Amino acid sequence: MLYLAVYDIEDDRLRDKVSQRLIRFGFERIQFSVFVGNLNPTQKQKLDITILKLLEKVDEQKYKYMTMPLAESYVYKADWLGKEKPSWDYHCGNQHTLIL
Known part of the structure; x- marks a missing residue:
């Protein structure tokens, strides 16, 4: 399944x-x-266990972290402005090599 991971972490090293x-x-x-x-x-x-271990020693007021499942059908409908669009085919498993 495709996931979006986002965070807002104050500490540079932890981030x-x-x-x-x-x-x-x-x-x-x-x-x-x-x-x-x-x-x-x-x-x-x-991944959840790994991230939890990193964050468990930090005051919860100093970070936000979230993963969200993404439906493949919606990913391809995303509007993208700016530099290189993500390789949705690769991330959705429809292409086996990521070319950056």
Whole structure:
């Protein structure tokens, strides 16, 4: 399933750790604090545990983090302005190589 991950984290080091974890799980950064990636249920559970471990020692007032499932049919209807549009075919599993 395709997921959107977004966060607002005050601490620079923690914010970098979260972004690196998302990238390790195959997410692509589409804006500074916005990522998109495809995960199966096991991977999603592992990601949730990984991020929770990073955030559990931090005051909840100092961060916001969210993952949201995205329906493939809506992803292709997204309006995109600016630099490189995300490779929706890759993220939806319709293309097997990501070309950046």
